[in-house]
Amino acid sequence: MSPLALHPTAQDLLFREARTANTFTDEPVTDEQVQAVYDLVKYAPTAYNQSPLRVVLIRSDDARERLLELMAEGNRRKTAAAPLVALLAADNEFHQELPTLLPHFPQAKDALFADRPVREESALLNATLQAAYFILGVRAAGLAAGPMTGFDFPGVQKEFLDADHTPLMVVNIGRPGADAWFPRSPRLAFDEVVTTL
């Protein structure tokens, strides 16, 4: 018996056969698909349920053009070709929502997160966790995700966000196209990663 409860088909969909795509078909990614992804991954855990991830969907030609100019050269072509591009960011003012998000500990907003540097560190960590959940959520929709950090971070913040939101990554989303990826690269073995004390 496998030690995993997750069905092998789901293991393949989310982990073993899913790959970071560099090319895409023309098939659109719908708002309904994005909403289904969000409504699934929103349940995955963050500290104090702070849920600091914010998402900007780049749908208009104008927004896409502005983003492309801020992407690293090597990411530009695939970001131009992706049916949908999502900018993931951390909300450094997430504590404003905490009284709603954490009803059994409404003091958390002021007791733990009154200081902006504390919030920034917590938002970065927890929004990054949520970015990972989002990537797997895209895969759960049968789509490929292409996460990238090769872009002009201050430029993207200025162009698409504000001083309270820190860019984390840009994710290309769509169905994989022709020659969508390199052969799978090796992974570290269990004994190279895990030690026991």
Next chain:
Amino acid sequence: MSPLALHPTAQDLLFREARTANTFTDEPVTDEQVQAVYDLVKYAPTAYNQSPLRVVLIRSDDARERLLELMAEGNRRKTAAAPLVALLAADNEFHQELPTLLPHFPQAKDALFADRPVREESALLNATLQAAYFILGVRAAGLAAGPMTGFDFPGVQKEFLDADHTPLMVVNIGRPGADAWFPRSPRLAFDEVVTTL
């Protein structure tokens, strides 16, 4: 038809019914289970396949005692009770493995990651993504994860790691026990998180 390809049972297992557990049964978590979790989540993406996550399994009574002294008061009892505790860390010297991990771009080690501050930033981001994959992998094994950042970070680094490894979080792992969680807290609505340009 649902916009998600992932089977509803798997959606429940990983996201909707899975919860962060605060109490656990006595059922042990085996090395075989942990290995199956790792061998699944190792495939999820990191930048340049850098795979900086490292895991320390706290199995001995001595290691558990030393960890408990470094946990925040509010986390101590559940960390004492968890069948298995894992310390997740980022390897700031991950670039040493890059020639193996990224065979189509072996220059990445020196061209991109020669500078330690660059490595630390990249390791933190990518190991945090892998921490999220790990949490979902624990759920894929039918177990509950209890991730925590309430502990003495410098103390944990000194006691269990070294100067090249940065602690990320401590994760309690096991089957949920009695009164394992609060009622599910609210999540932000799609329109509160996602904007379209």
